[in-house]
Amino acid sequence: MRRYTTLLLTAFLLLAIVIAGSAYLAGSGHIDHRTKTPELTVLTTLPAEEAEILSDAYEENSGVRVNFVPLSSAEALERMQAQAENAHQTKAAMVLADWQTLGKASQSGCLEPYVSERGDMVPEAFRQQDGYWMGVWYDPVVFCINRDYLKTLRADIPDTWQALSEQDARIGITDFMAADASANLFYAMTAEFGEEKTMDIFEKIHPHVVQYARYLSNPVRQAGMGEVDISIAVESETLRYIHDGYPLQIIYPTDGTTAWITGTAILQNDGEREKAMAKNFADWLLSDEAQLALQSHNYFFVPTNPGTLAYKSFAGKNLVLFTQLPQFSEQQRHDLLDKWAREVRFK
Incomplete structure (x- = not known):
């Protein structure tokens, strides 16, 4: 098993070297005028350490800073509902959370459907068929x-x-x-x-x-x-x-x-640039680059995207x-x- 893990990380590092020269198109959005760095606000139920790993990796990959707001499931649902009801509230564009929180959010009308080419590869067992949330790993x-x-x-x-x-x-x-x-x-x-x-x-x-x-x-x-x-x-x-x-x-x-599924959803938001950034980040979370960032810090999850090297390398992918x-x-x-x-x- 240790040998399998080492080979997996090596494969990912080689992949990262090959694609390092290609910038991920993250779209435009909110700009911090002090740093000129595009920023994306994301609600999450993930532990703060996991969120920070993903934020750092995505900023290095795309040039977009992801500002995660760590919340409990109940707090996230309350925040999403308040945002959907108040057009003047500071907007988050996306949520990265457990599947139960995402399911409740879709029932309360807080989300907008989104299905991309990459997301369409995810089996139906790990996503809501109407596109309101998409599993990224389990x-x-x-x-x-x-x-x-x-x-x-x-x-x-x-x-x-x-x-x-x-x-x-x-x-x-x-x-x-x-x-x-x-x-x-x-x-x-x-x-x-x-x-x-x-x-x-x-x-x-x-x-x-x-x-x-x-x-x-x-x-x-x-x-x-x-x-x-x-x-x-x-x-x-x-x-x-x-x-x-x-x-x-x-x-x-x-x-x-x-399995405990973690997924993404696009929140109701009037900002088209913010939504475009959120969709790009959601797609990136389905990539090998996201898995490499997590595994390099000893977080091992099974990707829902069967097209990734990470998925192909997991011994239990056919469980x-x-x-x-x-x-x-x-x-x-x-x-x-x-x-x-x-x-x-x-x-």
Whole structure:
């Protein structure tokens, strides 16, 4: 896996050298008259460090400065709604956020449709068909297994959710009530397998859980340190630890898994120049250059654009994703988590 990561980064660096002489056409927009640098304001639910990496890389690539406004999902939705209702408010041109926030924004009428040639390559599973939001990368949930433990299994390797629930192993997992990406797994499995089977799986897993972690990285660290044998984890954190030399291996569930999707959307905005800049930035986020910027800082996500070298290089690009979307209301989500807490977590 370390060899695969090194080869991937090398390929990207070669690609960057080849295209370095080509300036990306970012269009015109707001100009900072002190620096004469075009500026683009983007709302985001990404961590500030990720946003800064993308901003620096895009400015170097295009000459446009991206001013990210980090917000929670609720804050982003409130800001988008206020902007759509107030023509005199300072305008953001775009949002880069998780798919759930983008879905709610499209329902509230805050977005404008946009589909480009590059975006049209993205599979329908990662975008809204009417063009109101477009996924740029995703982070699947995987089984993260300690290699020393893997050697003891020989041929009996758990590669389905049912097999994992029947495995006599120490298991790490992030508490469903502590992180949205972890809760999304529970909702997605319920939509795919049904409530009864999903509850049965986690009832069987529960006695083997060493600790319900609060953060997505902790189960991966536990597996890497040998504190657990197998962790249910997001792939990006697993690859980060593998890149740092931890003895881990990824197993992709053959009966399917879910993924946390990050995507873009164009906000309602009267400024045509700002919208043009936003569309160019949205297209750039679907490129190898964006993935190179993230991976050079140990952020490993699966691109939604199958035309990129980054997509072709990921070992898990053909993983099986659930076919049923977790379309539960807020009350239904609350009730499902409450039932899991009562009948599994704190029983």
